[in-house]
Amino acid sequence: MIFNLDHWLEIWQTVRKNKLRTALTMFSIAWGIFMLILLLAAGRGLENGVRYQFRDDAANSIWITPRITGEPFRGLKAGRSVNLTIEDYEMVRDTIPGVEHITARFNLRGNFLVRNGLQFSRFPIRSVHPGHKYLEKTEMRRGRFLNERDIDERRKVAVIGNRVVDTLFKQTDPIGQWIDINGIQYKVVGVFTDVGGVGEQRMIYIPITTGQAAYGGANRIHRLMFTMGDADLEESKRIEQNVRNLLAERHVYSPDDPRAIRLFNHVENYQRFLQLFQGIALFIWIVGIGTIIAGIVGVGNIMLISVKERTKEIGLRKAIGAPPSDIIGLFLLESMTLTVLAGYIGLVAGIGTVELVQHVLGTMGNPPEFFRDPHVDVHAAAGAALILVLAGVVAGLIPARRAAAIDPIVALRDE
Amino acid sequence: MIHINQIRKSYQMGSLSLEVLKGIDLNIEEGELVSIMGPSGSGKSTLLNILGILDQYQEGEYHLAGTLMKSLSERKAAYYRNHYLGFVFQSFHLLEFKNALENVALPLYYQKVSRRKRNRKARELLERVGLGDRAEHMPNELSGGQKQRVAIARALISDPKVILADEPTGALDSQTSDQVMDLFKEVNASGKTVVIVTHEAEVAEKTSRTIHLRDGVVQNDTHNAGVAS
Ligand SMILES: Nc1ncnc2c1ncn2[C@@H]1O[C@H](COP(=O)(O)OP(=O)(O)O)[C@@H](O)[C@H]1O
Ligand SMILES: [Mg+2]
Numbered sequence: 244m245i246f247n248l249d250h251w252l253e254i255w256q257t258v259r260k261n262k263l264r265t266a267l268t269m270f271s272i273a274w275g276i277f278m279l280i281l282l283l284a285a286g287r288g289l290e291n292g293v294r295y296q297f298r299d300d301a302a303n304s305i306w307i308t309p310r311i312t313g314e315p316f317r318g319l320k321a322g323r324s325v326n327l328t329i330e331d332y333e334m335v336r337d338t339i340p341g342v343e344h345i346t347a348r349f350n351l352r353g354n355f356l357v358r359n360g361l362q363f364s365r366f367p368i369r370s371v372h373p374g375h376k377y378l379e380k381t382e383m384r385r386g387r388f389l390n391e392r393d394i395d396e397r398r399k400v401a402v403i404g405n406r407v408v409d410t411l412f413k414q415t416d417p418i419g420q421w422i423d424i425n426g427i428q429y430k431v432v433g434v435f436t437d438v439g440g441v442g443e444q445r446m447i448y449i450p451i452t453t454g455q456a457a458y459g460g461a462n463r464i465h466r467l468m469f470t471m472g473d474a475d476l477e478e479s480k481r482i483e484q485n486v487r488n489l490l491a492e493r494h495v496y497s498p499d500d501p502r503a504i505r506l507f508n509h510v511e512n513y514q515r516f517l518q519l520f521q522g523i524a525l526f527i528w529i530v531g532i533g534t535i536i537a538g539i540v541g542v543g544n545i546m547l548i549s550v551k552e553r554t555k556e557i558g559l560r561k562a563i564g565a566p567p568s569d570i571i572g573l574f575l576l577e578s579m580t581l582t583v584l585a586g587y588i589g590l591v592a593g594i595g596t597v598e599l600v601q602h603v604l605g606t607m608g609n610p611p612e613f614f615r616d617p618h619v620d621v622h623a624a625a626g627a628a629l630i631l632v633l634a635g636v637v638a639g640l641i642p643a644r645r646a647a648a649i650d651p652i653v654a655l656r657d658e
Numbered sequence: 659m660i661h662i663n664q665i666r667k668s669y670q671m672g673s674l675s676l677e678v679l680k681g682i683d684l685n686i687e688e689g690e691l692v693s694i695m696g697p698s699g700s701g702k703s704t705l706l707n708i709l710g711i712l713d714q715y716q717e718g719e720y721h722l723a724g725t726l727m728k729s730l731s732e733r734k735a736a737y738y739r740n741h742y743l744g745f746v747f748q749s750f751h752l753l754e755f756k757n758a759l760e761n762v763a764l765p766l767y768y769q770k771v772s773r774r775k776r777n778r779k780a781r782e783l784l785e786r787v788g789l790g791d792r793a794e795h796m797p798n799e800l801s802g803g804q805k806q807r808v809a810i811a812r813a814l815i816s817d818p819k820v821i822l823a824d825e826p827t828g829a830l831d832s833q834t835s836d837q838v839m840d841l842f843k844e845v846n847a848s849g850k851t852v853v854i855v856t857h858e859a860e861v862a863e864k865t866s867r868t869i870h871l872r873d874g875v876v877q878n879d880t881h882n883a884g885v886a887s
Contacts, residue, residue, distance in 0.1 A: 249767060256755045559751045562712060563765045563812070564740020567732045652712050655751055 254577045257549065268545045269585035272538035272634070276586045276627055279531030280593025280619055284600075286527045288617030290520040295615050303343075303474060304378055305483055306507040307467040307490070313502030317495060325494045325503050329451075329462040332372070334489060335469065341482040345469035346372035349454045357447065358423040359411040366407055368424065368447045370454020378468045379437060381448075386418045386433030393432075393450040400453075402433040404444040424449075427457060471510065479510035535630060539582070539638045546578050546642035550649075557646050558654025567647040574646050578639030579632065586631035594619055659819060659851045660686040660709060665718035667704055678704045679715070680874035686853065688819070691846040693862040694855045696871035702855045703824055705871065709853065710743055710822045711735045723819055740768050744813025746823035750805040752797040758784060758808045759793040765816045783811040787841060803834035810841055820851045827861055839864045 258265050309325040332347040354365035375381070376388045384405060393400050401422060408417050417431045429449060437443035455462060471479055483506065491498035550557070557570060597619055604615070667679040678701045686692055694702050707713035708720060711727055712735075720727045722742060730738070739745075744765075752761045762780035771779075784793050787807040797805060806826060813821050823842070827835035839861060846852045854865060862868045863882065870878035 249773065260755060555751065556753055559753065560764075560768075561736065562710070562739060562745050562751075564736050564768045564816070566736040566768070569768065652707050655747060 250573065250576055253573060254580055257553070257577065258581075261545075261549070264545055264548075265581065268538075268541050269581055269588070271541045272535070272582050272585035272631075273589035273592070275531070275534035275538040276589030276631065277593040277596075278534050279527075279627060280590060280623075281596060282527040282531055283524075283623050284593075284597040284617040284619050285614075286520065286524050287620070288614045289523065290517075291615040291617070292611070292613040293516045293520065296613070302509050302513045303472065303479070304468060304470045304509045305479070305486065306509070307486070308465070308505045310502055310505055312496045312500055314497050314500045316497045316500070319495060323496070325490075325496065327464050327467060327490070327494075329464060331490060331493060332464060332467060334493065335467060335486055339482060339485050339489065341471050341474055341478060341485075343470045343472045344374035344377035345467075346375035346378060347451055347464035348375070348466040348468065349451050349458075349460050349463065350465040351454055351458055355425050355447075357407070357411065359417075359420065362411045362413070363423075364410045366404075366445050366447050367442075368449060368454070370449050370451040372451055374469070375448065377470055379439065379443065381435045381437055384434045384436055385416075386431070388433055388435070389448060389450050394452050397452045397456055398450060399427060399429045400432045400450065401429040402435060402448040403431055404446045405434060405436045406441060406444040407447060408434055474510065476510055476514045479508055483508050483511075532630070535634060538585075539634045542578055542582055542635075542638035543641060546574060546639055547645065549577075550574065550642045550646045553646075554649055554654045557649045558651040561649065561651040562655060570647045570649075571643040574643035575636060575639040578642070579635030582635035582638060583631055586627070586634070590624065590627060590631075594624070659688040659690075659723060660684065660853075661719075661721040662709075663719045663721075665705075665708065665715050665720060667701075667708065667713070667715045678874055679708075681718070682874075682876055684869065684876065686851060688851055689846070689849055690867060691843065691852045691865045692854070692867045692869060693865040694853065694869045694871060695857060695859075695862050696877075698857065700871040701874045702857075702871055706822055706824050706853065706855050709820075710745060711738050736768075740765060740816060742819050744816065744818040744821045746806070746809050746813050746821065746826045748825040748828040750797075750802075750809045750829075752805055752808060752812075754797055757794050757796050758789060758800065761797070761808055762811045762815055765812060769816065779815055780811070783815055784808070786814075787811045801834075802830050803837055806830065806834075806838050807841060810838070810845065814845065814850075818850070820853065821845060823852070823854045825855055825857070827856065827858065832860070835861065 307327075309327045312319075312321050312323045312325065315321050327347075329347065332345065335342060336345045349370045351368040351370060353367075355368050356363060357366045369375070371389065372394060373389045373391060376383075381388065386402070388402055389400070392398070401424070403411075403417065403422070411417070411422065412420070417434060420431050421428045422431060423429075424447070437446070451464070454460065471482055474482065487504075487506065488498050490504060491500070494503070496503045560570065597617055600617055604611075604617075662682055662684040665679055665682045666677065668675045668677040682705065694705065696702050704713065708715050709722075711722075711730065714729075722738065725738075727738065752758075753764070756764070759777060759780045762783055763776040766776040766779065781790070781793055784790050787810055789804060789807055789811070792800060792804060792808075797808070800808065810821075821842075826842070827838055830838060835858070842852055842854065843864065852865075854861065856862055865882065867879070867881050869876055870880075
């Protein structure tokens with residue numbers, strides 16, 4: 244049937260008879276698909292934007308910063324500072340199940356003058372544990388990251404970002420060289436890069452114990468961070484609660500005191516965003532499919548009108564021997580042709596528009612961070628195509644059956 | 659060719675049953691040229707539709723070319739209509755968006771005859787009905803008589819055994835009617851069985867046998883001495 248030229252000629256003849264009507268119907272289908280593609284791509288763009296926001300830090304991590312208690316507890320007043328120490332780090336590391344890589348941070352405030360011979364500049368410094376590497380997704384380029392011996396022996400070693408290398412070392416290999424940070428000599432043991440951007444790539448890491456000793460920190464820490472492997476949201480919440488309880492117990496404040504520490508559970512936030520985008524994606528499909536259904540109903544309506552107008556013709560065809568299957572096929576093929584053709588136009592226009600937007604985003608100096616790489620994936624396009632063919636069948640089914648049911652006697656009665 | 663035995667047909671209209679054919683017996687042999695006459699509403703068209711397998715009947719039997727035509731599936735009915743029968747209607751029923759040639763060729767399309775063969779045969783038939791030079795004309799470019807000749811060519815193209823015509827001259831003036839009737843006689847002379855429903859005496863006179871219907875029964879069945887069949 245599909246390969247029968249006569250059928251195509253018949254369809255072409257009827258389409259030509261009703262140009263405007265056909266054009267309007269096809270437009271509504273094409274528009275539906277076009278919008279579906281655009282919406283899907285936009286949803287994808289937003290989702291990629293959020294993923295980009297989370298790209299720097301491990302998404303399976305919890306970050307804790309001590310603050311000041313907000314509630315009185317066990318006879319103690321509100322307003323006490325919570326001072327976290329290396330002991331807290333060790334307790335969390337050793338007693339909380341599910342904690343994977345862990346590090347504390349001792350902050351060295353401001354930028355430090357860092358010198359290599361005659362080259363010098365100011366860079367930020369972080370003193371951390373070896374586990375820090377996993378929390379900032381630090382990628383080693385050369386040498387190694389900090390290790391436990393660096394910590395235990397308070398070694399004066401530094402792991403420097405590739406931007407630091409660019410500024411201080413020009414052509415020479417920095418590994419094994421000595422740099423001067425605020426008057427103290429550190430040996431460079433590693434070079435890293437970081438997808439988090441220029442700021443992260445200008446960082447210098449030193450052992451936390453070295454940092455604490457050099458800058459009078461005793462065993463104070465400013466932040467505690469750890470990853471949780473592939474823990475799901477529920478498990479991350481359990482680990483979070485255990486840590487909260489442990490710290491509250493150790494520092495004597497209410498575990499429900501929201502001000503005592505600031506805890507940021509990336510899993511939770513990440514999951515929330517992902518759920519949000521799953522919701523948006525679902526919404527987009529519903530809206531898009533709704534639009535397409537409107538198109539289908541339009542085509543179905545047009546076909547019904549067409550059947551009505553062609554009653555005499557159908558009656559005549561049946562009188563001269565057209566079997567019902569042939570009549571059904573004629574109308575099904577017509578509606579499928581209209582929907583598939585129109586849908587294809589919408590599909591191409593939609594993908595073209597998305598490509599154009601992508602191109603424009605690509606040429607922008609600093610593209611918006613919340614909207615990145617919108618695109619239509621193969622599955623969505625294939626899904627849309629499948630929907631189209633089905634739509635064509637559905638749209639044609641009722642009119643085709645009505646056509647096949649036409650009684651030639653009634654259709655051809657001379658009055 | 660056509661054998662009808664005690665056919666009854668009634669229309670159900672709500673709770674009312676209107677009996678239109680009340681036991682018709684009729685035999686038409688191969689090669690006859692028959693007219694069916696009768697007052698309006700006497701059941702002529704109903705009978706012709708049954709002969710044409712467009713309509714069902716409740717009682718009796720109808721054999722066409724030796725085959726019983728009763729309770730056929732739509733597909734079977736379509737097959738017999740296509741292969742055994744040719745229809746001619748009062749208002750021609752040509753498809754407006756097809757030219758004369760395409761209209762004539764249409765029945766062969768449903769026999770899956772190739773396009774070239776179809777068109778060749780259609781052209782032959784248009785020549786035969788005297789419209790060889792009108793093959794590419796659209797129906798709205800043809801006169802009533804020409805349209806009916808195109809319709810007759812269409813009825814003939816599948817080489818059917820029987821041609822059924824319901825008031826084929828009803829929309830034509832008397833001169834054109836004569837021409838169309840001459841064409842039917844020619845068709846009949848070539849061996850086809852022809853059945854024409856009419857209420858015009860001049861038309862009936864041109865057939866070799868006239869069946870008069872009245873109130874759903876055959877009232878009269880006369881052979882016209884002057885007309886050879
Ligand atoms: N589909 C139908 N439903 C109900 N009554 C019908 C139908 N078709 C025909 N009739 C009735 O059957 C009778 C015979 O109709 P018809 O065969 O068309 O007569 P004729 O062709 O002799 O004028 C008429 O009374 C007509 O009203
Ligand atoms: Mg009638």
